[in-house]
Amino acid sequence: QVQLVESGGGLVQPGGSLRLSCVASGSVFSSVAMGWYRQAPGKQREWVATIGSGRTTGYADSVKGRFTISRDNAKNTVYLQMNSLKPEDTAVYYCNRANVGTWWQWGQGTQVTVSS
Numbered sequence: 394q395v396q397l398v399e400s401g402g403g404l405v406q407p408g409g410s411l412r413l414s415c416v417a418s419g420s421v422f423s424s425v426a427m428g429w430y431r432q433a434p435g436k437q438r439e440w441v442a443t444i445g446s447g448r449t450t451g452y453a454d455s456v457k458g459r460f461t462i463s464r465d466n467a468k469n470t471v472y473l474q475m476n477s478l479k480p481e482d483t484a485v486y487y488c489n490r491a492n493v494g495t496w497w498q499w500g501q502g503t504q505v506t507v508s509s
Contacts, residue, residue: 413486455481
């Protein structure tokens with residue numbers, strides 16, 4: 394069973410930046426598309442960004458131009474660079490496989506709070 398461990402969240406002022414990391418155990422990481430997701434209080438979990446095994450990327454409209462997803466297969470790690478953060482980006486951020494229905498067990502997530 395693959396384990397996912399997210400980190401890098403915190404409290405940041407509007408306009409600030411954070412870099413999230415997600416480390417996946419196991420040897421299948423490099424062959425699967427990975428995604429970042431987020432869940433704000435009282436809302437459903439939503440998709441944020443995807444990176445394919447060939448490093449093709451996709452972004453939700455709400456983060457396009459501000460967030461960048463990347464991966465380091467040698468480290469079994471996927472990253473989310475978040476710039477120009479807004480209060481509406483406040484959420485718990487999770488990583489998992491990109492394809493719904495193939496998700497691994499969710500990790501604990503990392504809290505991102507954007508507030509002045």
